[in-house]
Amino acid sequence: MRCWFTLLLFFAVASASSGTAAEQRPRARDVGVVIGTMSPGPHNAITDVDGVGIGHATLVEGTRLHTGVTAIVPHAGNMFRQRVPAAIVVGNGFGKLAGITQVQELGEIETPILLTGTLSTWKVADAAVDWLLRQPGMENVRSINPVVGETNDGYLSDIRARPLTPALVEQALTRLSYGDVQEGDVGAGAGTVAFGWKGGIGTSSRHLAESDGGYTVGVLVQSNFGGQLTIAGVPVWKSLPDPAEYARSLKVPPPSTGDGSIMMVVATDAPLDAANLQRLARRALVGLARTGSVMSNGSGDYVIAFSTAKENLRDPDVSVQPARSVAGEAMTPLFEATAEATEEAIVNSLFRAHTVHGNRGTAAALPLKPVLDALRRAGALSPAKPHGK
Numbered sequence: 001m002r003c004w005f006t007l008l009l010f011f012a013v014a015s016a017s018s019g020t021a022a023e024q025r026p027r028a029r030d031v032g033v034v035i036g037t038m039s040p041g042p043h044n045a046i047t048d049v050d051g052v053g054i055g056h057a058t059l060v061e062g063t064r065l066h067t068g069v070t071a072i073v074p075h076a077g078n079m080f081r082q083r084v085p086a087a088i089v090v091g092n093g094f095g096k097l098a099g100i101t102q103v104q105e106l107g108e109i110e111t112p113i114l115l116t117g118t119l120s121t122w123k124v125a126d127a128a129v130d131w132l133l134r135q136p137g138m139e140n141v142r143s144i145n146p147v148v149g150e151t152n153d154g155y156l157s158d159i160r161a162r163p164l165t166p167a168l169v170e171q172a173l174t175r176l177s178y179g180d181v182q183e184g185d186v187g188a189g190a191g192t193v194a195f196g197w198k199g200g201i202g203t204s205s206r207h208l209a210e211s212d213g214g215y216t217v218g219v220l221v222q223s224n225f226g227g228q229l230t231i232a233g234v235p236v237w238k239s240l241p242d243p244a245e246y247a248r249s250l251k252v253p254p255p256s257t258g259d260g261s262i263m264m265v266v267a268t269d270a271p272l273d274a275a276n277l278q279r280l281a282r283r284a285l286v287g288l289a290r291t292g293s294v295m296s297n298g299s300g301d302y303v304i305a306f307s308t309a310k311e312n313l314r315d316p317d318v319s320v321q322p323a324r325s326v327a328g329e330a331m332t333p334l335f336e337a338t339a340e341a342t343e344e345a346i347v348n349s350l351f352r353a354h355t356v357h358g359n360r361g362t363a364a365a366l367p368l369k370p371v372l373d374a375l376r377r378a379g380a381l382s383p384a385k386p387h388g389k
Contacts, residue, residue, distance in 0.1 A: 095300020107274025156358025202349025287342025
């Protein structure tokens, strides 16, 4: 049995390794994996929430460095002058989320959100502040609260080198996409590992029916955690080879299948105040649990949620701030959308990632054939539905 597992994994890894980053692996819907019952937006991405932009900067240097920065920008204006209502929920707090206390205290975010590797958190925060203070209208600002999340990419990247530069942070902040989003081993996902396979950046969205408000919810994740991989309710981990088998065959340390972390960013155009955004953020943990995570002791599981509703943008110079919010009785469809989009974003992060040979070993791309075979046997595959269709 062990030989069969190792052989299957060998061919899966060899196939993934033979391609290039330009040869894209499919998203979940491209191969018929449909999560939940709600419809995605046109890009099936967090950018389906109008105004949200995503930027990546990826640093790869041989096998030594696989790291980067991902920026989530809620709108194209000056965020310090037009702040968005926000909330942060902690599933398990083994992490270094910079800026968390001010968001929890004031219920708003005043900067773009940045994701990176653990030991680069403070370098990225410093570079972001420097860039933000140089922007027009910021000449008299004396305090700023950068929000920087992280997961540990120290298996595939030399994390102690802390190699990220201000130029890379600026690249992530300025080269933004407002449509399709790169996923997998890019930006802050360049060196992450999930369920023992190569993880990374993933995204998805859901559009509510007009009878439920017609709002959009989008989620972006940086997956780097463990558990027993479950997709669309199917325990596909039972049909997969053990990722550690491949590592042992190469005599390298196996990737973690337990402890690890995930950053989840939830955006919506629904008018929500900080209290309802906190409720919304908790439903991302529902989506995380559906994929097989138990939020282990060494896992940092964080959700950052914000609303882009224009009527709720906050001006720090105005004495009374707007706080319109969807009524509690109307929140359930938004909860469902968040759980579904989070689950699919995590699956996309795995499907899109390539095999990476890194600083301390190799993280193999998730072998898709046994996954799809297991889903087909369970009746969980649908006709392929690319993008948001």
